[in-house]
Amino acid sequence: MALPVIGHPLMGLPRGILLATMAMIGLILASNITVQYPINDWLTFGALLFPVCFLVTDLTNRSFGASATRKMVLLSFPVAIVLSMILATPRIGLASGIAFLVSQMLDVSVFDKLRRGSWWQAPLISSILASAVDTALFFSLAFYATPVPWITLGIGDFGVKVALALAMLIPFRLLMPRLKSA
Numbered sequence: 001m002a003l004p005v006i007g008h009p010l011m012g013l014p015r016g017i018l019l020a021t022m023a024m025i026g027l028i029l030a031s032n033i034t035v036q037y038p039i040n041d042w043l044t045f046g047a048l049l050f051p052v053c054f055l056v057t058d059l060t061n062r063s064f065g066a067s068a069t070r071k072m073v074l075l076s077f078p079v080a081i082v083l084s085m086i087l088a089t090p091r092i093g094l095a096s097g098i099a100f101l102v103s104q105m106l107d108v109s110v111f112d113k114l115r116r117g118s119w120w121q122a123p124l125i126s127s128i129l130a131s132a133v134d135t136a137l138f139f140s141l142a143f144y145a146t147p148v149p150w151i152t153l154g155i156g157d158f159g160v161k162v163a164l165a166l167a168m169l170i171p172f173r174l175l176m177p178r179l180k181s182a
Contacts, residue, residue, distance in 0.1 A: 020060045021075045027053050028080035032088040032096050042156030051164035054127040063179035066112040073104045095141035103134035123172050131161035
């Protein structure tokens with residue numbers, strides 16, 4: 001029988017936070033691998049996966065509050081980035097790490113400030129603002145001074161993130177009643 005390590009960052013966290021952390025790691029890793037495969041000059045496969053991270057963040061925030069959600073982001077961050085640096089490229093891993101940390105913390109803060117408004121405002125507005133920051137940071141850091149058409153890919157990526165932020169309102173609304181209100 002393994003004894004828990006005293007002071008381990010996962011000790012005492014609710015099961016939902018651990019599940020959200022694992023989901024986030026998987027989504028980031030899959031997004032960072034698939035961002036290397038363009039669909040066309042405007043879009044990569046990563047654009048179709050990464051917006052789900054905002055759904056995970058927003059559901060976690062609604063259920064457990066901003067403080068627990070920040071912990072989830074901080075727990076996801078190092079594991080996902082190290083794996084991305086190994087399985088994608090170091091540059092993509094680092095760019096993703098910077099963009100992820102900044103955009104997710106922005107998402108958590110904006111969502112928390114808007115959480116008392118209409119059910120759709122917090123997830124939609126926080127996801128769109130955070131998506132803009134994530135897209136600008138990631139594409140400029142990951143692909144600047146490379147032959148990759150990063151500006152057009154960034155524009156396409158942001159357009160998909162906005163469309164998916166709207167689409168993610170459906171699962172957000174359906175899952176909301178099942179969550180413990182924070």
